[in-house]
Amino acid sequence: MARYTIAGVEVNRVSLKNLLLGDKVIYIAYGFLVFALIGMIDVFWDRYFLVSATAFDAGLFPGNREVAAAMKEAVFGSGGEVKREAPWSLYIVNYMYMIYVGSGIVFLVALAELFNITLIKRAAAGFLTLGLGMILAGLFTILVDLNILHLHWMLLSPRYNSGMWLMLPLYIIYIPLIVLEIYLILSHHTNLAKKLALPILLMSLAVEFLEFYVQAKLFDMNSARHLWTTYPLLTFYFMISAFTASAAVMMLYTFLVYRNTDRTKCAAMMDLVKKITLYSVIALGSYEATAYLFIDKKWAGIILFGDFKFYFYAYLLLAVAIPFVLLFKERSSKLAKVIASVSIIIGTYLGRIIFVYGGNAYPMSDRFGIGFEKYGEYEAVKEIVFFMPSWGEAAIVIGSLGIIIFVYRVINLFFSVSMMREP
Amino acid sequence: MNFAMALDYQSCIDCKACEVACKEENGVQLGADKQRIWVTQSEKSIFGEPFVVLHPSQCNHCQDAPCVDVCPTGASYFAIGGIVMSNKETCILCRGCMEACPYDARFVDDTHVAVDKCTFCYDTRIVKGEMTTACQATCPTKVRLFGDLDDEEGELVQLLKHRKFYVLKENEGTVPKLFYLLPEHDMNYAMNSVNEETNIYTWDEFKPLIEKAKTKRSSQWQDIQ
Ligand code: SF4
Ligand code: SF4
Numbered sequence: 001m002a003r004y005t006i007a008g009v010e011v012n013r014v015s016l017k018n019l020l021l022g023d024k025v026i027y028i029a030y031g032f033l034v035f036a037l038i039g040m041i042d043v044f045w046d047r048y049f050l051v052s053a054t055a056f057d058a059g060l061f062p063g064n065r066e067v068a069a070a071m072k073e074a075v076f077g078s079g080g081e082v083k084r085e086a087p088w089s090l091y092i093v094n095y096m097y098m099i100y101v102g103s104g105i106v107f108l109v110a111l112a113e114l115f116n117i118t119l120i121k122r123a124a125a126g127f128l129t130l131g132l133g134m135i136l137a138g139l140f141t142i143l144v145d146l147n148i149l150h151l152h153w154m155l156l157s158p159r160y161n162s163g164m165w166l167m168l169p170l171y172i173i174y175i176p177l178i179v180l181e182i183y184l185i186l187s188h189h190t191n192l193a194k195k196l197a198l199p200i201l202l203m204s205l206a207v208e209f210l211e212f213y214v215q216a217k218l219f220d221m222n223s224a225r226h227l228w229t230t231y232p233l234l235t236f237y238f239m240i241s242a243f244t245a246s247a248a249v250m251m252l253y254t255f256l257v258y259r260n261t262d263r264t265k266c267a268a269m270m271d272l273v274k275k276i277t278l279y280s281v282i283a284l285g286s287y288e289a290t291a292y293l294f295i296d297k298k299w300a301g302i303i304l305f306g307d308f309k310f311y312f313y314a315y316l317l318l319a320v321a322i323p324f325v326l327l328f329k330e331r332s333s334k335l336a337k338v339i340a341s342v343s344i345i346i347g348t349y350l351g352r353i354i355f356v357y358g359g360n361a362y363p364m365s366d367r368f369g370i371g372f373e374k375y376g377e378y379e380a381v382k383e384i385v386f387f388m389p390s391w392g393e394a395a396i397v398i399g400s401l402g403i404i405i406f407v408y409r410v411i412n413l414f415f416s417v418s419m420m421r422e423p
Numbered sequence: 424m425n426f427a428m429a430l431d432y433q434s435c436i437d438c439k440a441c442e443v444a445c446k447e448e449n450g451v452q453l454g455a456d457k458q459r460i461w462v463t464q465s466e467k468s469i470f471g472e473p474f475v476v477l478h479p480s481q482c483n484h485c486q487d488a489p490c491v492d493v494c495p496t497g498a499s500y501f502a503i504g505g506i507v508m509s510n511k512e513t514c515i516l517c518r519g520c521m522e523a524c525p526y527d528a529r530f531v532d533d534t535h536v537a538v539d540k541c542t543f544c545y546d547t548r549i550v551k552g553e554m555t556t557a558c559q560a561t562c563p564t565k566v567r568l569f570g571d572l573d574d575e576e577g578e579l580v581q582l583l584k585h586r587k588f589y590v591l592k593e594n595e596g597t598v599p600k601l602f603y604l605l606p607e608h609d610m611n612y613a614m615n616s617v618n619e620e621t622n623i624y625t626w627d628e629f630k631p632l633i634e635k636a637k638t639k640r641s642s643q644w645q646d647i648q
Contacts (some may be wrong), residue, residue, distance in 0.1 A: 047516070052533045055443075074533070075454045150515040150536075151428040153496040159514045164495035164519060 008187035036399020042392030102134030113197035248344035318347025415420030441558035483599030486636035
């Protein structure tokens with residue numbers, strides 16, 4: 001393949017056809033992106049084109065049957081996107097999962113850079129690109145959750161001391177840093193890449209902490225999220241489970257990308273990542289075994305013995321038990337590692353879902369007043385909230401996978417980030 | 424000027440007149456629950472004796488409002504008189520304020536695609552010099568009294584000086600300005616409507632809280648003409 005060298009980086013010459021239709025990976029990405037598109041249309045339709053009748057219409061056309069019907073639909077129908085029975089939780093699950101796991105990967109790779117772990121450094125560019133893709137997929141999810149069409153007001157009328165503004169500078173620094181690191185690796189600036197690893201490491205940790213802070217602390221007064229900040233140990237749950245998932249994603253990635261090209265290196269790398277995964281799984285298991293002693297008893301009761309128990313045990317089985325059994329052996333087969341990775345990825349995602357949905361269905365704060373918790377308005381939600389994300393929301397979450405694949409594939413096509421490089 | 428409302432909630436008969444008047448005034452879907460204004464009913468029983476307590480409610484126009492702090496675009500802001508407003512133009516619908524509000528007072532207005540809430544009729548009445556809200560004007564049992572906390576001689580402060588009252592979710596620290604007047608002659612009703620964490624105040628006790636929060640926030644009050 002013809003190559004250019006730009007600023008010390010070899011760039012592949014890619015035809016437009018190759019870019020848009022080159023291989024089957026892009027079709028998989030398109031498949032997912034179609035979901036994203038359908039989801040966005042659904043959400044935007046609800047948001048901008050749903051005309052509902054109001055008291056004014058009733059005043060203008062008293063006695064009009066159509067207006068009466070429209071008002072009935074507006075009040076009692078299924079229109080509108082934010083409903084008590086169907087809060088937007090899957091968005092938050094996906095956003096937090098993607099951002100946490102993506103920055104977890106970046107963290108682990110930066111750590112490998114700092115400690116000169118050659119095995120990981122060989123594939124660092126690919127890993128980082130994958131992490132970047134996940135972070136962008138998370139941001140995509142939350143961007144749809146925000147109101148894109150009005151988003152210009154963020155710039156035209158900014159209030160900088162509000163929490164959301166914490167995130168903007170964070171990502172504005174973090175994402176370019178990752179890109180710069182990828183650049184340094186590709187342009188063989190090994191020493192500089194190692195130097196940059198420390199700030200990236202710190203930023204990754206900041207993302208993990210601040211994300212928790214912004215999502216929970218700023219909205220501390222929300223009954224559902226109240227739980228997150230009341231029990232400081234939960235921060236660790238978020239972080240440990242994210243690192244477990246990051247290691248699992250890295251293991252799966254290694255298998256998918258290198259199994260045919262660099263068999264021996266692939267095997268060695270999988271062994272190394274396996275160890276990281278195993279330690280994280282053990283840490284996660286220990287957390288789950290002890291944390292409930294310190295965390296709110298009511299919450300523990302709901303999770304361990306209440307409505308969420310089946311999901312919780314499924315999460316434990318998938319994220320901890322199965323991978324532990326599969327990875328504990330000195331020599332576990334490639335297949336075992338792959339199964340363990342997939343199991344962890346699904347399990348930890350389930351863990352996030354339980355967390356966010358559980359918080360929504362069972363607000364932990366019995367606060368006096370007009371809050372919905374007091375009047376049992378959550379009773380109805382308990383039954384359905386877990387199963388019923390809106391269709392548009394689910395489609396966007398599925399579509400975010402397309403973002404990861406698309407971002408990764410495009411960068412890989414130009415820069416061959418998936419190649420193993422001797423550091 | 425520091426606008427607030429006292430609610431003699433024991434007189435509430437849940438007739439929904441305030442709700443209809445408010446929704447009519449502001450173009451909100453009639454009947455839509457918890458949009459701008461609502462009445463919550465708590466039905467319980469103590470030792471087999473059933474009771475119902477009605478709490479008419481709406482945005483508390485918190486003196487130290489968290490919804491204003493989380494808004495990234497300044498769409499949520501304090502207007503003169505400490506009335507908390509939301510600007511439909513600059514709202515990006517991030518719903519941060521909906522999450523931050525401990526009273527669940529905000530909702531998404533489908534017709535304007537923005538967050539909306541009670542405005543104490545600021546734009547429809549107060550700026551025109553009226554001193555009443557649609558809900559107060561229509562309440563058949565005189566539950567509501569809208570007024571100015573800075574006017575010591577005014578009806579509102581006079582009432583608060585004579586009656587004990589409480590506010591909702593005081594421990595959230597938002598210093599709300601809906602004052603629920605404690606039922607005077609029916610101790611059962613009074614006890615059923617509060618819990619052990621509720622602080623019952625006299626005006627002299629509550630005034631310093633208001634003053635303190637006002638000092639903290641009044642520099643943010645904006646004139647919207
Ligand atoms: S009641 Fe809610 S919306 Fe109203 S000022 Fe207080 S926090 Fe804001
Ligand atoms: S939803 Fe609108 S008013 Fe509320 S915080 Fe976001 S931008 Fe501000």
